Amino acid sequence: xxxxxxxxxxxxxxxxxxxxxxxxxxxxxxxxxxxxxxxxxxxxxxxxxxxxxxxxxxxxxxxxxxxxxxxxxxxxxxxxxxxxxxxxxxxxxxxxxxxxxxxxxxxxxxxxxxxxxxxxxxxxxxxxxxxxxxxxxxxxxxxxxxxxxxxxxxxxxxxxxxxxxxxxxxxxxxxxxxxxxxxxxxxxxxxxxxxxxxxxxxxxxxxxxxxxxxxxxxxxxxxxxxxxxxxxxxxxxxxxxxxxxxxxxxxxxxxxxxxxxxxxxxxxxxxxxxxxxxxxxxxxxxxxxxxxxxxxxxxxxxxxxxxxxxxxxxxxxxxxxxxxxxxxxxxxxxxxxxxxxxxxxxxxxxxxxxxxxxxxxxxxxxxxx
Numbered sequence: 001x002x003x004x005x006x007x008x009x010x011x012x013x014x015x016x017x018x019x020x021x022x023x024x025x026x027x028x029x030x031x032x033x034x035x036x037x038x039x040x041x042x043x044x045x046x047x048x049x050x051x052x053x054x055x056x057x058x059x060x061x062x063x064x065x066x067x068x069x070x071x072x073x074x075x076x077x078x079x080x081x082x083x084x085x086x087x088x089x090x091x092x093x094x095x096x097x098x099x100x101x102x103x104x105x106x107x108x109x110x111x112x113x114x115x116x117x118x119x120x121x122x123x124x125x126x127x128x129x130x131x132x133x134x135x136x137x138x139x140x141x142x143x144x145x146x147x148x149x150x151x152x153x154x155x156x157x158x159x160x161x162x163x164x165x166x167x168x169x170x171x172x173x174x175x176x177x178x179x180x181x182x183x184x185x186x187x188x189x190x191x192x193x194x195x196x197x198x199x200x201x202x203x204x205x206x207x208x209x210x211x212x213x214x215x216x217x218x219x220x221x222x223x224x225x226x227x228x229x230x231x232x233x234x235x236x237x238x239x240x241x242x243x244x245x246x247x248x249x250x251x252x253x254x255x256x257x258x259x260x261x262x263x264x265x266x267x268x269x270x271x272x273x274x275x276x277x278x279x280x281x282x283x284x285x286x287x288x289x290x291x292x293x294x295x296x297x298x299x300x301x302x303x304x305x306x307x308x309x310x311x312x313x314x315x316x317x318x319x320x321x322x323x324x325x326x327x328x329x330x331x332x333x334x335x336x337x338x339x340x341x342x343x344x345x346x347x348x349x350x351x352x353x354x355x356x357x358x359x360x361x362x363x364x365x366x367x368x369x
Contacts, residue, residue, distance in 0.1 A: 002170045004120065006066070007088040007107045010163035011124055012131040014100050015071050017160055018042055018137030020152035021089075024143050025220050029086050036328030041090045043320035044096025046104070050317055052106040054310020055191070062106035063167070063175040063308075071097075077157035081150055097317070098126045105313045109306035110175060112299050116162065121295055122249025127287070129242035133235040140231025149227075156295065167168035193305060200356040201294060202315040204259055207346045208266060208290050212237065212283060214343050215273050217324040223277070233277045237284030238342050244288030246331025255297040257355050262286040262293070267347035275338040330360025336357045 021028060022207055025035050053065045076096035111120045118247050139152025195202065216237070269282035298308045323346070331339035 002166065003110065003175050006163050006166045006170060007111065007124060008127050009012070009166065010066070010160075012127045013156055013160035013163060014070070014103055014135070015128050016135035016138075017077050017153065017156040018100060020139040020156055020314075021093075021137055021149075022230035023140035024149040024218070025217075025226075028089055028150055032218070032328045032332045033343060034086065035048055035221065036217050036325050038086070038090055038093060039213070039237030039328075040313045040321045040325045041093035042097040043101070043127060043215060043324075044214065045094040045099075046101035047097070047314055047317035047321050049098045049101030050105040050313035051191075051310035052113060053102045054109055054306040054308070054313065055108045056306070057309075058214060058306030061172060061175055062110045063172045064112075065102045065106035065231070066175075066227060067164070067167045068168055069099045069106065070160065072099030073160050074157065075098075075099070077153060080153050081157070088307075097250065101313065101317065105306070105310050108295075108309040108313065112295065112305040112309060117208040117299050118249055118296060122245055122292065125245045125291060125295075126242040129238040129284075129288070132238040133242070134264060136231040136235040136238070140227045140229075140277065144225045150365075165173065186249045190275075190307060198298075198301070198311075200353050201241055202311055204263070204290070204350045204354050205294060205312055206261060206319035207350045208259075208287065208319075208322070210321075210323030211270055212287050213264065213324040214327040215280070215283065217328050218331050218336065218339060219277075222331070231303065233280060235282040236277070237287075239282030241288035241291075244285040245292055248289050248292045249255040251365040253293065253296075255293040256355055258293040259290055261307065261350050262290045263347045263351040263354065267344040268350070270344040270347060272333050273335060278331050295365065351361040 002289065022039070025039065028038055029035050053069075057065055072095060076092050076099055079095060080093035082092075107124065108121070111124055113206055114120055135152060135156060138155065139149075140156070142151035143149045162340060216234055223230065223233070225233070266286045267281060269279045270288065271284065272279035294312065297310060297321075299305070301308060323343075327339050327343055330342060
């Protein structure tokens with residue numbers, strides 16, 4: 001139980017801290033492209049570490065990597081408070097992402113290996129999004145009321161210390177699951193096999209998670225709204241995700257058809273976001289449905305949950321790294337309408353390709369060659 005408390009508090013604080021600079025992103029750099037780099041640096045760091053952390057969790061257990069991730073989150077929060085140059089901010093965001101990558105892949109590996117994985121993962125992902133909401137709203141309001149953009153960072157830096165202390169007090173034996181560690185499985189061969197076997201699932205994660213980052217990165221410059229209002233508008237997306245996750249995690253459904261339908265609706269919602277921020281709610285809700293569907297499928301795919309969670313989070317963070325960077329570049333040079341249309345089109349590609357890897361699995365035509 002102490003392990004789950006650590007993970008629940010940890011994901012809340014890690015996510016809250018990651019979002020504290022978003023409402024005031026325009027004040028950290030001039031120009032949408034540079035703001036996109038600051039935004040994406042976090043996800044680049046997470047992208048680089050989630051897969052190694054997941055594989056390592058399969059072999060040595062998640063405890064050490066969960067602790068390391070929380071510690072690095074604290075260090076990165078201190079760097080963000082230095083408030084010096086754009087380069088320091090980008091580096092701090094990169095370090096923050098590395099910490100998140102270590103923590104999230106290891107935490108999800110542990111949760112998806114438990115017998116109660118669907119319910120526990122539902123709470124974990126809900127708190128992930130609640131943390132994102134808290135980081136957005138509280139930092140946005142604090143920036144307006146106190147005229148100090150780092151107030152939110154200070155608050156959630158202090159909060160993040162609590163799960164780190166609990167993780168240190170939890171013995172390594174407290175992180176055991178019913179699924180044994182996959183010590184004897186060849187790492188590279190196993191990785192290549194699972195990458196090829198579920199390629200289109202990983203692709204769906206790149207795109208359908210990445211589009212949420214794209215609209216988030218564009219919106220401060222696109223809307224021109226105040227930080228507190230931007231925080232609330234973007235938080236609506238994360239709030240809808242949390243509610244959808246809690247609801248869907250208690251239902252039975254076919255994962256792949258669910259992803260296909262959700263991708264089609266997400267395409268329409270992204271384009272509608274050009275007209276109204278209310279579309280953020282739809283984007284967020286179907287992002288939550290997609291994540292639960294993807295994870296439900298992977299939970300039954302095999303015992304190497306660390307590798308699966310590493311690949312899942314790596315693909316998610318790859319999407320949050322490259323798609324916002326690409327889309328904000330498009331927005332600056334070709335206009336916001338073109339950027340929103342291209343983002344929506346990416347969802348349609350997922351809807352057309354998501355079934356390929358499942359057919360591959362059923363017919364057993366994916367082999368190690």
